[in-house]
Amino acid sequence: MEDSLGRFNRPFLTIIDFSRPSNLKRLWVVNMETKELMLHTLVAHGRNSGEIKPHLFSNKINSLQSSLGFYKTGATYTGKHGLSLKLNGFEPGINDLAEARAIVIHGADYVSENYIARNGRLGRSHGCPAVATGVHTQLINMIKNNTCLFVYYPDKEYFKESSILSNKQNAAFFSEQQTNVLNDL
Numbered sequence: 001m002e003d004s005l006g007r008f009n010r011p012f013l014t015i016i017d018f019s020r021p022s023n024l025k026r027l028w029v030v031n032m033e034t035k036e037l038m039l040h041t042l043v044a045h046g047r048n049s050g051e052i053k054p055h056l057f058s059n060k061i062n063s064l065q066s067s068l069g070f071y072k073t074g075a076t077y078t079g080k081h082g083l084s085l086k087l088n089g090f091e092p093g094i095n096d097l098a099e100a101r102a103i104v105i106h107g108a109d110y111v112s113e114n115y116i117a118r119n120g121r122l123g124r125s126h127g128c129p130a131v132a133t134g135v136h137t138q139l140i141n142m143i144k145n146n147t148c149l150f151v152y153y154p155d156k157e158y159f160k161e162s163s164i165l166s167n168k169q170n171a172a173f174f175s176e177q178q179t180n181v182l183n184d185l
Helices: 113-119 136-143 156-161 168-184
Strands: 012-017 027-031 036-041 069-079 082-089 104-108 148-152
Touching: 012 136, 027 136, 036 136, 069 104, 069 136, 082 136, 104 136
Parallel strands: 012 148
Antiparallel strands: 012 027, 027 036, 069 082, 069 148, 082 104
């Protein structure tokens, strides 16, 4: 995937599976060199993407929806949610407005087992993949500065429009790597 996404300087792949409901852990960080599962945790989706399970995705500013696809992690900063991680979307029309939309990884108090127990689901973000405040620092420090993040949902339009997955070499590489790693976990 080097041609489309550029070079990654650390071996971590973060996968978010939005086909799973928000009351289940659906974020994994895998070390692709050692095939070790580094983290498996809860992650929120956008307010306008759906209730328990997202089904609507957008790249539009102010949509309050999550975006699918491949991202490269950027730098950290301290904002209104504390330590946060910038995400650079690499798929035109799908997630390339992530920076303009302020789509970042951050901690949130509405991402917790207690919130699920009270509400049956996680709270929802403005489109950010928010994680628990007790986990966000560990996650951000692990994947910051040029690692790959993939946000998945079985959306036929995404798979048809993705500039990365439409490249057969990239699709084959990703499929092989994902299968090998997930089979070994």
